[in-house]
Amino acid sequence: MKPRGLSPAETVKFYDAWGARQDGAGYYEDETLAELARFADFERATAVVEFGCGTGSFAENLLANRLPSEATYWGCDVSETMIRLSQERLSRFGARVRVWQSAGEAALPLAAGCADRFVSNYVLDILSEGEIRAVIGEAARVLTPGGLLCLTGLTHGKGVVSKIWTAFWNLRFDLNPKWVGGCRPVALLEFLGAWEVLHHTVVVARGISSEVLVARKR
Ligand SMILES: C[S@@+](CC[C@H](N)C(=O)[O-])C[C@H]1O[C@@H](n2cnc3c(N)ncnc32)[C@H](O)[C@@H]1O
Structure with a gap:
Protein backbone atom coordinates (compact mmCIF):
# COMPACT_ATOMS: atom_id res chain seq x y z
CA MET A 1 0.00 0.00 0.00
CA LYS A 2 1.33 3.43 -0.94
CA PRO A 3 2.10 5.73 2.00
CA ARG A 4 -0.13 8.71 2.68
CA GLY A 5 0.22 11.36 -0.06
CA LEU A 6 -0.87 14.52 1.76
CA SER A 7 0.12 15.30 5.35
CA PRO A 8 -2.78 15.90 7.77
CA ALA A 9 -2.25 19.69 7.48
CA GLU A 10 -2.15 19.54 3.67
CA THR A 11 -5.35 17.46 3.71
CA VAL A 12 -7.21 20.10 5.72
CA LYS A 13 -5.94 22.87 3.46
CA PHE A 14 -6.94 20.93 0.35
CA TYR A 15 -10.51 20.13 1.47
CA ASP A 16 -11.07 23.60 2.93
CA ALA A 17 -10.34 24.99 -0.54
CA TRP A 18 -12.06 22.17 -2.47
CA GLY A 19 -15.37 22.43 -0.58
CA ALA A 20 -18.55 21.91 -2.63
CA ARG A 21 -16.57 20.70 -5.66
CA GLN A 22 -16.41 17.35 -3.83
CA ASP A 23 -19.97 16.72 -5.01
CA GLY A 24 -18.54 16.55 -8.54
CA ALA A 25 -17.09 13.13 -7.61
CA GLY A 26 -20.61 11.77 -8.00
CA TYR A 27 -19.72 10.49 -11.47
CA TYR A 28 -17.96 7.56 -9.80
CA GLU A 29 -19.17 7.81 -6.16
CA ASP A 30 -22.94 7.71 -6.78
CA GLU A 31 -23.03 4.11 -8.01
CA THR A 32 -20.78 2.98 -5.17
CA LEU A 33 -22.81 4.75 -2.49
CA ALA A 34 -26.04 3.34 -3.90
CA GLU A 35 -24.49 -0.14 -3.63
CA LEU A 36 -23.49 0.57 -0.02
CA ALA A 37 -27.00 1.76 0.80
CA ARG A 38 -28.46 -1.43 -0.68
CA PHE A 39 -26.50 -3.63 1.70
CA ALA A 40 -26.19 -1.59 4.90
CA ASP A 41 -29.82 -1.91 5.98
CA PHE A 42 -30.09 1.77 6.88
CA GLU A 43 -33.88 1.36 6.97
CA ARG A 44 -33.47 -0.36 10.35
CA ALA A 45 -30.71 1.86 11.75
CA THR A 46 -31.24 3.95 14.87
CA ALA A 47 -27.99 5.92 15.16
CA VAL A 48 -25.50 6.57 12.34
CA VAL A 49 -21.95 7.88 12.79
CA GLU A 50 -20.03 9.10 9.75
CA PHE A 51 -16.27 9.67 9.71
CA GLY A 52 -15.39 12.32 7.10
CA CYS A 53 -18.86 13.56 6.13
CA GLY A 54 -17.62 15.97 3.43
CA THR A 55 -20.44 18.21 2.13
CA GLY A 56 -23.08 16.12 3.93
CA SER A 57 -24.52 14.72 0.69
CA PHE A 58 -24.57 11.07 1.80
CA ALA A 59 -26.10 12.05 5.14
CA GLU A 60 -28.80 14.09 3.40
CA ASN A 61 -29.75 11.11 1.24
CA LEU A 62 -29.86 8.82 4.28
CA LEU A 63 -31.94 11.20 6.37
CA ALA A 64 -34.36 12.06 3.57
CA ASN A 65 -34.79 8.64 1.98
CA ARG A 66 -33.55 5.74 4.06
CA LEU A 67 -33.38 6.19 7.82
CA PRO A 68 -36.43 5.77 10.07
CA SER A 69 -37.78 9.20 11.01
CA GLU A 70 -36.53 8.89 14.61
CA ALA A 71 -32.98 7.77 13.69
CA THR A 72 -30.13 10.14 14.46
CA TYR A 73 -27.00 11.10 12.52
CA TRP A 74 -23.61 12.24 13.90
CA GLY A 75 -20.89 13.23 11.45
CA CYS A 76 -17.39 14.61 11.73
CA ASP A 77 -14.89 16.11 9.33
CA VAL A 78 -11.51 17.70 9.70
CA SER A 79 -12.30 20.52 7.26
CA GLU A 80 -14.03 23.67 8.49
CA THR A 81 -15.47 24.27 5.00
CA MET A 82 -16.95 20.78 4.87
CA ILE A 83 -18.47 21.19 8.33
CA ARG A 84 -20.09 24.46 7.29
CA LEU A 85 -21.49 22.91 4.09
CA SER A 86 -22.82 19.90 6.02
CA GLN A 87 -24.44 22.10 8.65
CA GLU A 88 -26.18 24.17 5.97
CA ARG A 89 -27.32 21.09 4.08
CA LEU A 90 -28.53 19.15 7.12
CA SER A 91 -30.06 21.95 9.21
CA ARG A 92 -33.56 21.01 7.98
CA PHE A 93 -33.32 17.74 9.93
CA GLY A 94 -33.05 19.65 13.23
CA ALA A 95 -32.08 17.86 16.43
CA ARG A 96 -31.63 14.51 14.69
CA VAL A 97 -28.30 15.74 13.31
CA ARG A 98 -25.01 16.73 14.93
CA VAL A 99 -21.89 17.62 13.00
CA TRP A 100 -18.50 18.06 14.66
CA GLN A 101 -15.19 19.45 13.42
CA SER A 102 -12.36 17.15 14.45
CA ALA A 103 -8.63 17.73 14.43
CA GLY A 104 -8.20 14.60 12.31
CA GLU A 105 -7.95 12.12 15.18
CA ALA A 106 -9.57 8.69 15.04
CA ALA A 107 -10.88 8.96 18.61
CA LEU A 108 -14.36 10.46 18.60
CA PRO A 109 -16.16 12.20 21.49
CA LEU A 110 -18.84 9.50 21.56
CA ALA A 111 -19.82 6.89 24.13
CA ALA A 112 -18.97 3.25 23.49
CA GLY A 113 -21.81 1.35 21.82
CA CYS A 114 -23.76 4.50 20.91
CA ALA A 115 -24.32 3.73 17.21
CA ASP A 116 -25.49 0.86 15.02
CA ARG A 117 -23.93 2.11 11.75
CA PHE A 118 -20.41 3.52 11.31
CA VAL A 119 -19.94 4.94 7.82
CA SER A 120 -16.87 6.26 6.06
CA ASN A 121 -16.90 7.03 2.34
CA TYR A 122 -13.71 7.82 0.41
CA VAL A 123 -11.80 8.92 3.50
CA LEU A 124 -9.71 5.91 4.55
CA ASP A 125 -8.05 5.96 1.12
CA ILE A 126 -6.43 9.26 2.18
CA LEU A 127 -5.09 7.97 5.51
CA SER A 128 -1.97 6.02 6.51
CA GLU A 129 -2.17 2.32 7.35
CA GLY A 130 -1.93 3.11 11.08
CA GLU A 131 -4.68 5.70 10.85
CA ILE A 132 -6.96 3.29 8.96
CA ARG A 133 -6.47 0.72 11.73
CA ALA A 134 -7.20 3.38 14.36
CA VAL A 135 -10.46 4.45 12.64
CA ILE A 136 -11.62 0.85 12.30
CA GLY A 137 -10.73 0.28 15.96
CA GLU A 138 -12.77 3.33 16.90
CA ALA A 139 -15.67 1.99 14.84
CA ALA A 140 -15.52 -1.21 16.91
CA ARG A 141 -15.69 0.85 20.11
CA VAL A 142 -18.52 3.13 18.97
CA LEU A 143 -20.69 0.40 17.46
CA THR A 144 -23.11 -1.63 19.46
CA PRO A 145 -22.60 -5.45 19.21
CA GLY A 146 -24.05 -6.47 15.84
CA GLY A 147 -23.61 -2.93 14.51
CA LEU A 148 -22.46 -2.47 10.92
CA LEU A 149 -19.26 -0.94 9.61
CA CYS A 150 -20.03 0.57 6.20
CA LEU A 151 -17.02 1.57 4.08
CA THR A 152 -16.30 2.69 0.56
CA GLY A 153 -13.12 3.92 -1.07
CA LEU A 154 -10.89 3.81 -4.08
CA THR A 155 -9.40 0.42 -4.75
CA HIS A 156 -7.25 -1.43 -7.24
CA GLY A 157 -8.50 -1.79 -10.82
CA LYS A 158 -10.74 -4.64 -11.89
CA GLY A 159 -10.81 -5.33 -15.63
CA VAL A 160 -8.58 -3.87 -18.33
CA VAL A 161 -10.06 -0.36 -18.54
CA SER A 162 -10.10 0.03 -14.80
CA LYS A 163 -6.52 -1.25 -14.44
CA ILE A 164 -5.39 1.38 -16.95
CA TRP A 165 -7.38 4.03 -15.04
CA THR A 166 -5.81 2.90 -11.75
CA ALA A 167 -2.31 3.16 -13.25
CA PHE A 168 -3.15 6.69 -14.45
CA TRP A 169 -4.60 7.61 -11.04
CA ASN A 170 -1.46 6.26 -9.32
CA LEU A 171 0.74 8.27 -11.66
CA ARG A 172 -1.10 11.48 -10.77
CA PHE A 173 -0.91 10.58 -7.06
CA ASP A 174 2.85 10.01 -7.37
CA LEU A 175 3.45 13.24 -9.29
CA ASN A 176 1.27 15.41 -7.05
CA PRO A 177 -1.21 13.89 -4.56
CA LYS A 178 -3.20 17.14 -4.57
CA ARG A 218 -18.61 -9.66 16.29
C1 LIG B 1 -12.69 12.56 -0.71
S1 LIG B 1 -13.56 13.45 0.51
C2 LIG B 1 -14.99 12.42 0.76
C3 LIG B 1 -16.11 13.17 1.42
C4 LIG B 1 -17.43 12.39 1.55
N1 LIG B 1 -17.32 11.30 2.47
C5 LIG B 1 -17.90 11.92 0.20
O1 LIG B 1 -17.95 10.71 -0.03
O2 LIG B 1 -18.20 12.77 -0.65
C6 LIG B 1 -12.64 13.16 1.97
C7 LIG B 1 -13.19 13.86 3.19
O3 LIG B 1 -12.52 13.34 4.34
C8 LIG B 1 -12.19 14.42 5.19
N2 LIG B 1 -11.06 13.96 6.01
C9 LIG B 1 -9.79 13.71 5.62
N3 LIG B 1 -9.05 13.28 6.65
C10 LIG B 1 -9.89 13.23 7.71
C11 LIG B 1 -9.73 12.85 9.08
N4 LIG B 1 -8.54 12.44 9.55
N5 LIG B 1 -10.78 12.93 9.91
C12 LIG B 1 -11.99 13.36 9.44
N6 LIG B 1 -12.20 13.74 8.16
C13 LIG B 1 -11.17 13.66 7.31
C14 LIG B 1 -11.89 15.56 4.24
O4 LIG B 1 -11.94 16.82 4.86
C15 LIG B 1 -12.98 15.37 3.19
O5 LIG B 1 -14.17 16.01 3.55
Missing part, protein backbone atom coordinates in the same frame (compact mmCIF):
# COMPACT_ATOMS: atom_id res chain seq x y z
CA TRP A 179 -4.34 16.33 -8.12
CA VAL A 180 -6.36 13.43 -6.66
CA GLY A 181 -7.28 14.91 -3.28
CA GLY A 182 -4.71 12.71 -1.54
CA CYS A 183 -6.72 9.57 -2.42
CA ARG A 184 -5.06 6.39 -3.71
CA PRO A 185 -6.29 2.82 -4.23
CA VAL A 186 -6.43 0.81 -1.00
CA ALA A 187 -7.69 -2.72 -0.23
CA LEU A 188 -9.82 -2.15 2.87
CA LEU A 189 -10.83 -5.80 3.20
CA GLU A 190 -7.31 -6.52 4.47
CA PHE A 191 -8.05 -4.44 7.57
CA LEU A 192 -11.19 -6.32 8.61
CA GLY A 193 -9.79 -9.56 10.06
CA ALA A 194 -11.79 -9.28 13.29
CA TRP A 195 -15.11 -8.45 11.56
CA GLU A 196 -17.77 -10.62 9.98
CA VAL A 197 -17.83 -9.40 6.38
CA LEU A 198 -21.43 -9.40 5.10
CA HIS A 199 -20.86 -7.76 1.75
CA HIS A 200 -17.73 -7.01 -0.26
CA THR A 201 -17.70 -5.91 -3.86
CA VAL A 202 -15.76 -3.74 -6.28
CA VAL A 203 -17.89 -1.31 -8.27
CA VAL A 204 -16.41 0.06 -11.48
CA ALA A 205 -17.94 3.38 -12.55
CA ARG A 206 -16.45 5.35 -15.48
CA GLY A 207 -13.40 3.11 -15.23
CA ILE A 208 -12.75 3.95 -11.55
CA SER A 209 -12.81 1.01 -9.12
CA SER A 210 -14.28 1.47 -5.65
CA GLU A 211 -14.56 -1.02 -2.83
CA VAL A 212 -17.84 -1.44 -0.95
CA LEU A 213 -17.72 -3.18 2.41
CA VAL A 214 -20.36 -3.94 5.01
CA ALA A 215 -19.08 -5.83 8.05
CA ARG A 216 -20.66 -6.76 11.35
CA LYS A 217 -19.00 -6.23 14.72
